[in-house]
Amino acid sequence: ATTMASASSSSRLEALWEDHERCTRRIEELERRLDENAHRKRRRIANLLDEVPVHRRSHLRVFLTHNKNFTLCIEGKLLIGHLDHLSATLFDENAEAEGRSIHEDDDALARSSDRVPYRGKDQNEGDVPVEKVMFTHFFDKLHVNMQTVFQKPIVKEQLSPPKKTSRSKSKTKAIMDASSLKTSFAKEYTWTRDMTGDASAWFVKYTPSTPPEGQELHSVVSTVKLWPRPAHEKLFKPSDALATHLFPEHAPVPPKKKKGKKKSTEEEEEDIPLDNNIVIPPSLTMKEIIMALFHYIQEKNLPDADEPSVIVNDKVLTSLFQCDRMNFADVQQLLLTKQLVIDVTREPIVLTYIMTKDSSSPALGEAAPEHIPQVLSFDTDVYVEGVFHYRVRELLRRIKKREFEYTSCRTRARNILTAARANPDVVNRKIEDAVVGRGYTLEHVPVWLALAKSAPPNSEARAAAHMDAKICSLLDRLQHHTKAAKAAWDVVDACRGEQSK
Numbered sequence: 001a002t003t004m005a006s007a008s009s010s011s012r013l014e015a016l017w018e019d020h021e022r023c024t025r026r027i028e029e030l031e032r033r034l035d036e037n038a039h040r041k042r043r044r045i046a047n048l049l050d051e052v053p054v055h056r057r058s059h060l061r062v063f064l065t066h067n068k069n070f071t072l073c074i075e076g077k078l079l080i081g082h083l084d085h086l087s088a089t090l091f092d093e094n095a096e097a098e099g100r101s102i103h104e105d106d107d108a109l110a111r112s113s114d115r116v117p118y119r120g121k122d123q124n125e126g127d128v129p130v131e132k133v134m135f136t137h138f139f140d141k142l143h144v145n146m147q148t149v150f151q152k153p154i155v156k157e158q159l160s161p162p163k164k165t166s167r168s169k170s171k172t173k174a175i176m177d178a179s180s181l182k183t184s185f186a187k188e189y190t191w192t193r194d195m196t197g198d199a200s201a202w203f204v205k206y207t208p209s210t211p212p213e214g215q216e217l218h219s220v221v222s223t224v225k226l227w228p229r230p231a232h233e234k235l236f237k238p239s240d241a242l243a244t245h246l247f248p249e250h251a252p253v254p255p256k257k258k259k260g261k262k263k264s265t266e267e268e269e270e271d272i273p274l275d276n277n278i279v280i281p282p283s284l285t286m287k288e289i290i291m292a293l294f295h296y297i298q299e300k301n302l303p304d305a306d307e308p309s310v311i312v313n314d315k316v317l318t319s320l321f322q323c324d325r326m327n328f329a330d331v332q333q334l335l336l337t338k339q340l341v342i343d344v345t346r347e348p349i350v351l352t353y354i355m356t357k358d359s360s361s362p363a364l365g366e367a368a369p370e371h372i373p374q375v376l377s378f379d380t381d382v383y384v385e386g387v388f389h390y391r392v393r394e395l396l397r398r399i400k401k402r403e404f405e406y407t408s409c410r411t412r413a414r415n416i417l418t419a420a421r422a423n424p425d426v427v428n429r430k431i432e433d434a435v436v437g438r439g440y441t442l443e444h445v446p447v448w449l450a451l452a453k454s455a456p457p458n459s460e461a462r463a464a465a466h467m468d469a470k471i472c473s474l475l476d477r478l479q480h481h482t483k484a485a486k487a488a489w490d491v492v493d494a495c496r497g498e499q500s501k
Helices: 002-009 013-051 083-097 166-176 240-246 286-300 315-321 328-337 388-419 424-436 442-454 460-500
Strands: 055-066 071-078 139-151 187-192 201-205 216-228 235-238 277-279 310-312 325-327 341-343 349-355 376-385
Touching: 013 388, 013 460, 055 216, 055 349, 071 139, 071 216, 139 201, 216 376, 235 240, 235 286, 240 286, 240 315, 286 328, 325 328, 349 376, 388 424, 388 442, 388 460, 424 442, 442 460
Parallel strands: none
Antiparallel strands: 055 071, 055 376, 071 201, 139 187, 139 216, 216 349, 235 341, 277 349, 310 325
């Protein structure tokens, strides 16, 4: 009976309080680990911003077609699409499905009229969201030159298969001779990137000139020049001397000798193009050129035995750099000063496209033509801006804004409490206790309320300050009820002691 009385008289308050303190210590340890992880992630993000390039190199496939009305269509598509945009969209959708906010809400930054506007709203540092580029904005400029080509009418008898005689051969040669073709005046079209928004294609409408008497329409010659947007690093073309020795693929091609009599200066005219042509300026980055020189130096064993950073030039390098010895660190400067590389970053892609009615493409809804439509296509390198830097900077701005919300409200709260004739030293000490996590007594409730009042509306800082004020009140009530329960248990124990006597 005595054992049962002592067991029933034992209070559970001390065990509950120990559980509460144990849970509090676990929460503090979790907060410490989260804080360390956040600092580690921020350092990693800062390093990635410096390591990851802003643009990625991708391939764009361009197509040139035309319809029966001689409207030129220039369109294209990335061979590898905007996968980073797709990944970011899926991430945002999953976050919204889980109830997590990814982007800032402008309404959450609104302040009441009696307060100073929140500065964090204007801390975007000029960043704009990175949009997906469809096609046209991969280029800075487009220039199209169009000319109508005329020919003499072809007699139906001439269209029959020629017989194998010397006379028929000469007649066929006369029909195919480009000297018999005449051209109209050229018409030029120019587009720049700031003229229109991004689109998936260009359409150049052209009306062929009226054929002169005794002539008929042969074709329309389109000369297209495309200036891609400049890369994040300059592109260079090796000089003829450098290309001959180290870059044979970029070496100049000797011109072909034309057979026949030479034309006089007065008779020389620009040839009329009859075939499609694509001219993409060959280019290399400075890193690729220096790496090729490095491999050449290592292969020829040219580094100095005593000073590996010094190169002992052989006959090829001596003729190029005009010196017997050079420091490898000075190679880039020597390439530029000796004009061994030519900057071709702004050189355009030149296309020649011949349009005829027999090679036109059908419009939407039209039946397929009897002939095979003509398509001129090529691949070119473009630099696509990624979303990584924008999204990371947006995340860092949100963290900065969150920290600003917490720090800015402290000064305002200090002014509010001091205006209520509170001791400034006591106010500073209580605010410091609240910041470091020691301010959870009833005396700190006004401090938490002042911090909540000073924080921006709908912000995390305001919600956290209100929550901490409620926790202070609950802890005070818990302590009061604990003392009352302990006093009641003392009365119970005393009564049971008198009863046992």
